Amino acid sequence: MMRYLKVTGWLLAAVLLQMTLLPRYLLDPFQPNLILILVVYLGLKLPHRFAGFAAFCLGVLQDSFSGIYLGLHAFSYLCIYTLLSELADRLYTDNRALFVLVVFLATLMGALLNLVMLLIFSVSNGVYASLLPALIPQALVNALIASLVFSFPLPAVEEAR
């Protein structure tokens, strides 16, 4: 029970940071996406039956305070979570470098999913012009933050498996 409370605390802290402080003090492409990092954590380390729902909720939360398309991030985060939870058993998830790499790749994958969704279902012509230049810096920043985050002992990683 305690570990789930701790994970919930981490999730809430990440959402609050993402909503309030990060957009105010960090420039656009260099804002880390803490929510995406947590989705990767959920996918690799906590393949619980509610973790998918948590990933979806995190996406909906992000959509409600970013952009105008409700469901965009919810869809991409759920896809990322599903893929990672399927792969988690085949990967050595205790390896920190793997986490960092997965966060980097998940950032790219999430962005491409969002781009496809926007291009197909919205009238945001030329959104790729904003997305692509910001993609690599954001993936690198996310990977950097992931390396810092996973250097701390996260709540009950072993027990969750």
Added chain:
Amino acid sequence: MIKLLIRHKRFLITAVFLLTVFLTYAINLRNKEHANPLERGVMSVTAPIAGGGAAVTGMLGDLWSDYVDLLEVRRENVALRKSVQRLNERVVAGNEAMMANARLKALLDLKGTLNAASLAVSVIGEDSSAWFKTLVVDRGSADGLLEGMPVLAAGGVVGRLVKVAPHSSRVLLLTDHASAIAAVVQRSRARGVVRGAGGGRCSMEFTVKDDDVKVGDAVVSSGIGGVFPKGLPIGEVTMVKKGEYGVFQTIEVRPTVNIANLEEMLVLFRQADE
């Protein structure tokens, strides 16, 4: 006689001593303002000692007073630091109030030029994504705001309301890819649609090649569509490219409003009411 002297020896010695002292005193009465050799000798011997003692005493006194002063200075320093901090806070607050005053005055001037009713809103949040350009403001449906209402700042058009909650709303900025505003070039009346291009830029689309558009032209809202009143400044043309093929020309527009520094804005009621 001798026996008598011996018997009263002690008394006699005391008397002689007293007499000697008395005579010394009596003799010196005449010369009381001048030091005799004995006095001079004693004074000469004791003067350096007295001087040294006085110096040591003075030094100890100075040390003590310095220590007391140091304590006082420390207390005073702490008090002065607090005072400087308070004064700095006042200076910053004063500067902030002056800048807010200037911004609000510009907003009030803008309000005076508009015929429609409007509501001032303050920015309380920004978009956390690099792809979308929205702002969160502190007023919502409880204050009468509705989706689609135009949002202006002192320089011109900022965007429109897209998601309205009871006590907050989101403003879709004109630089967002999903934003489109019917516009006209002020000088030549060439028509087009100003769309967001991300990164603080806009482009004007659907302006035919034959229309006269030059760099530096002002772009204003055309009023078509009924969202924005006619004639509101949107931006300035920064680049015009007429390709060999195609019907339309490529026009880049820089927004008049500095989107990155927005703090207070006006929401217009008229258009949505109509």
